[in-house]
Amino acid sequence: IYNENIYFELEDSAQSIRNKNAFCVSDFKEMHIMSDIHADYNKGQLQDIQTHDKFIINCGDTSGNVKDTIDYIQKNVSFGVFTHGNHLGYSGKETIEDSIELLKETFPLSGDVSYLNNMYKEVNGVIFIGCCLYTDFGLYGNEKKDLYKQLAQNGMNDFRYVKTRDKGKVRLVTPDDYEEWHKESLRYLSETTLKFMNKPVVGNVFLQNGFSA
Secondary structure: OOOOOEEEEOOOOOOEEEEOOOOOOOOOOEEEEEOOOOOOOOOOOOOOOOOOOEEEEEOOOOOOOHHHHHHHHHHHOOOEEEOOOOOOOOOOOOEHHHHHHHHHHHOOOOOOEEEOOOEEEEEOOEEEEEEEEEOOOOOOOHHHHHHHHHHHHHHOOHHHHOEEEEOOEEEEOOHHHHHHHHHHHHHHHHHHHHHOOOOOEEEEEEEOOOOOO
């Protein structure tokens, strides 16, 4: 796999990472990127994909149900990395923390398929970093954050269905949770890319400001 210019530029970071060298995940004929499968909503409409000789980068929202996520990945991905998206937890059954722990246990870093959430995995000299970046609601400026947090709270299903564990109690997630998780992941991305400045770095990141990358 050849990438002419792998490029990371992180907001509020004084440095950018550039690498113009070719890299090869030599054990695989192809590398495929996928996102937003939504296997729970699309049951019966998805075709199985043949990926036995391909390295898969799955950028999130495989399903809102952690068990459907596990089932889809196990059936369709033989090698690769993936992270979750903001829909994880839409089933309303498990907390986001419980779902994340189950994905870590099922798809460890030592396996052929690895779940990454504020974690990285090195494959043949290539660093894959994964996280769900959520959002800090600052896309249109910090002065509008409170407005967009309120709009999200009132209009997004995330805040009706997704649960989190807080000080021993279970509650629905809030926009403030998303902003805090965003800061944690952004910090991890920045620190890890700087740590591996001399190696090719691929970000497997789910971005909630309207697109995945």
